[in-house]
Amino acid sequence: MKKKNFWLELKKNKKPILALAPMAGFTDSAFRQLCGKYGADVLYSEMASATALYYSDNAKDKTQRQKIKNATLELLKFNPKLEKNYVVQLFGSNPEHFAVAAKIVSRDVKPDGIDINFGCPVSKVIKQGAGSDLMKNLPKARAVIEAVLKNTDLPVSIKIRAKSGEVDALKFLQFISDLPISALMIHGRTVNQGFAGEPDCKLIKEARHHFSGIILANGGVNSLASGLRILHDSQADGLGLARGVLGRPWFFKELKDNKEKKPSFPEILKLMLSHAVSNEKIKGAGSLIELRKHLVWYVQGIDGASRLREQLVRVSKVQELKEIILKYQKSL
Numbered sequence: 001m002k003k004k005n006f007w008l009e010l011k012k013n014k015k016p017i018l019a020l021a022p023m024a025g026f027t028d029s030a031f032r033q034l035c036g037k038y039g040a041d042v043l044y045s046e047m048a049s050a051t052a053l054y055y056s057d058n059a060k061d062k063t064q065r066q067k068i069k070n071a072t073l074e075l076l077k078f079n080p081k082l083e084k085n086y087v088v089q090l091f092g093s094n095p096e097h098f099a100v101a102a103k104i105v106s107r108d109v110k111p112d113g114i115d116i117n118f119g120c121p122v123s124k125v126i127k128q129g130a131g132s133d134l135m136k137n138l139p140k141a142r143a144v145i146e147a148v149l150k151n152t153d154l155p156v157s158i159k160i161r162a163k164s165g166e167v168d169a170l171k172f173l174q175f176i177s178d179l180p181i182s183a184l185m186i187h188g189r190t191v192n193q194g195f196a197g198e199p200d201c202k203l204i205k206e207a208r209h210h211f212s213g214i215i216l217a218n219g220g221v222n223s224l225a226s227g228l229r230i231l232h233d234s235q236a237d238g239l240g241l242a243r244g245v246l247g248r249p250w251f252f253k254e255l256k257d258n259k260e261k262k263p264s265f266p267e268i269l270k271l272m273l274s275h276a277v278s279n280e281k282i283k284g285a286g287s288l289i290e291l292r293k294h295l296v297w298y299v300q301g302i303d304g305a306s307r308l309r310e311q312l313v314r315v316s317k318v319q320e321l322k323e324i325i326l327k328y329q330k331s332l
Contacts, residue, residue: 006085008182018252020043020241021044022045022159031294047125048090053105088109088111095140118172119132119159132191135160141176155183174210186207186236204235205236216237222243246297265302276295292313312324
């Protein structure tokens with residue numbers, strides 16, 4: 001039975017759709033749940049390798065297959081009750097790999113949607129012919145989308161850049177305009193711009209002439225003012241929030257309520273600890289080490305941040321974090 005298209009349901013609300021955009025190493029289950037509590041309408045996974053999923057079914061060695069499968073599925077694990085409208089994002093460059101990956105994700109993960117990455121500018125992804133490098137290869141990009149569409153009943157979305165090489169977003173969308181893609185997230189900067197500069201809202205607005213589904217503007221959304229301006233200038237259906245929400249998941253609520261939120265630092269510390277406890281509950285003891293990158297975002301811009309950051313990058317247990325927070329609170 002074909003799964004209900006949640007994108008269409010969100011569109012009916014006639015309110016800006018706010019999505020937690022996919023970020024490798026950041027958008028794991030604990031952070032997705034936290035963002036969901038603050039109003040995120042759509043929650044993207046970290047990027048998952050279509051090739052890894054392919055070899056989890058096709059590697060010659062059975063033990064190797066299971067090891068690859070366990071690692072990848074662990075990355076994509078989610079809580080259906082606490083992670084509403086969860087989308088798994090895949091990256092890669094081989095249509096056959098995407099076909100197998102789409103089947104595995106649909107069968108074993110059971111998310112609400114599948115997304116294909118055509119926008120990642122990271123060199124190790126580009127070297128695989130994936131991410132923004134795949135965006136430049138129009139025939140192959142189309143073959144990848146078709147492979148996913150043919151092997152899942154889930155709504156399929158894509159994430160692209162304003163431009164990659166000689167292919168801009170409009171040219172890309174023209175080439176795939178007949179395919180039934182449910183949603184599109186456009187990072188409004190070119191690959192050469194990376195994560196700097198203003199997003200091209202005019203281009204995002206023009207994308208509407210070539211795409212009839214949901215359009216989310218991404219890139220440069222780091223304040224209430226910038227979010228409202230990008231929504232207005234791009235005429236997008238919503239926003240994909242990435243770096244702007246790190247260390248401040250309440251940013252979703254700011255945009256929902258059209259009002260800035262300024263939690264006190266004790267409140268931020270409490271939230272940081274809650275995030276750590278949730279992360280350990282999901283991933284087990286020792287997982288706090290990989291959470292350090294989140295912790296340092298929470299303390300950006302506060303008095304004594306550098307001293308506190310030095311302690312946070314060495315923390316390995318929740319109890320240690322509690323002691324650091326308590327000591328800092330006493331010094332206030």
